[in-house]
Amino acid sequence: MCSKWDSEAGQRGGGARGEHRDGGGPQGRSVQSSVRVSPTREVSILELSLSRPLSAALTLSSPVDPSVTLCPTCSSYHRGWTCLMVYMSQNKHTEARELMCSGALLFFSHGQQNSAADLSMLVLESLEKAEVEVADELLENLAKLFSLMDPNSPERVAFVSRALKWSSGGSGKLGHPRLHQLLALTLWKEQNYCESRYHFLHSADGEGCAHMLVEYSTSRGFRSEVDMFVAQAVLQFLCLKNKSSASVVFTTYTQKHPSIEHGPPFVQPLLNFIWFLLLAVDGGKLTVFTVLCEQYQPSLRRDPMYNEYLDRIGQLFFGVPPKQTSSYGGLLGNLLSSLMGASEQEGEDSQDDSSPIELD
Template sequence: MMSEQEALKGSSARNRGGVQRVEGKLRASVERGDYYEAHQMYRTLFFRYMSQSKHAEARELMYNGALLFFSHNQQNSAADLSMLVLESLEKAEAEVEDDTLEHLVKLFSLMDPKSPERVAFVSRALKWSTGGPGKLGNPKLHQLLALTLWKEQNYSESRYHFLHSSDGEGCALMLVEYSASQGYRSEVDMFVAQAVLQFLCLKNKSSASVVFSTYTQKHPSIESGPPFVQPLLNFLWFLLLAVDGGKLTVFTVLCEQYQPSLKRDPMYNEYLDRIGQLFFGVLPSLSHLSPLISHLSSPSLSHLSLSLPPSLLSHPSLPHLSSSLLSSTSTWTE
């Protein structure tokens, strides 16, 4: 007598065989150029499978159908079936798995970059990947999207998705290419500054450190450091060390001493307001940087412990640090 497990396997095999036969007919229809007819048949089968709770079969059929339409440059039909792939994931409450994410990004990569359907698709995919509204999306999905957009040389959107991933190294390498291909030599420090500050605003200290170290090591226009020729890079280096220490007075003095560099982009001080709240205990009501500096910089700086390696305290490329700050006790290791 056939066991229940054997019966289930047999049923699954029959279902798979049925899907393959249907796919064969649909493929033939597309190959003949009967795109509208094939599209409508895909939709009919999707809702039939979904009504029978055959979510996996529906998803596989729509995924393969979308790829088929993309291969025939039928963008609208392909995008529609791609959205049905997402609908099957949503209604099945499917778990987020790497294979699924890779399939979604494959569909994304084939969509017309300028189409509104692509924007709707990625927004819905990110929402599904976190289980609802109000969240930023699965980090792995963000990473895959960032890599895809990087290949398209869509650097600004790639950077956004890298920021919400955990791939600081990938982000840095993309920024090196972005800076080298589209930036001015005088702005090499600004490309990484925005990324470091934004990673910190997202409380991702690890990726902030990785993107800084990788970028400064790999960029052909940056001499090895620290210390660096560019004051802004020195500020970022000090800031990452200060974040580890969590000393508010050190943070305040750094922001004060490096104001000439920080004024290069009006967003820097806004990012630093937020970083002050997250890592240094600054109250939101005191988070405006200029008042904060005037409020906290009155005590003698000789009491600070910036904790710098002794060999760097008198380096000529660190002109923005006051002598009293540089004479503080050093506890960081070489």
């Protein structure tokens, strides 16, 4: 990859390789670029990198191990940057992204976390600038970069937020379901169950969510709460109008959890309520829903959020008119608004949650 572009640069006489070769090194010499930056708009990292000296093409957050090259075919770090600059100057976005990804993976493998994170953000910037359409391979690449980042780094938070925004394709939704699934699986492996649960809610992987919840319940929860883990997940899936995943997560969880006897019916009343609720949602009869909620109030009072979720479910599936005002304010009110219908005009497949809902 790099030898091809080095050759072409050398033939131009004043290209990137020629400047790197003459004068004893890359310091202080600029890579030639056809990119013109308008002073009236914000300058991106990529555009800045094309107009700066090669040694400062990107201000990395930590010292770079000189043995690390940007890609396996480049003999040095700076030659790798030369290849990248040539690709970008000729709008070879695909080739540049491949080089950025391989460079980021190499930095991660050498423990260069900050430098790898910088390159990962450049990958996202390239996807945005080139208006690349979402594809499974790209989502898997982004998820791979995410999985290698330090879980406690602020760069990881910024990366995942930007990746989800790009994957939404400008639709205003909260990211592609496949990317949410991949992120959820990574967070599950890290035993970050709360964040994993949030991303599972926005994926189509009800079965994976159920298996994660079984592990979460058995490792972190009380035995008396085994029914509450799945009940909250089912109610939130229904609030997001995802009946299919709600049914799958309930069936899988109740079959796989070692503390739940096979049913239905179940020993735990709350599980019976959820089972009846899923049947009622399919039927759509308001009287059945109303009687069900009344009969199971003792179980529903175990968590004050249950009735709030059920109010929303009543609106979505049974034609119950929405409340005029919310009885909650502040942070809790914001969480409810984001989960339970801040945007009424979304379509049947809308998923309009914008912040994680943690288990109590």
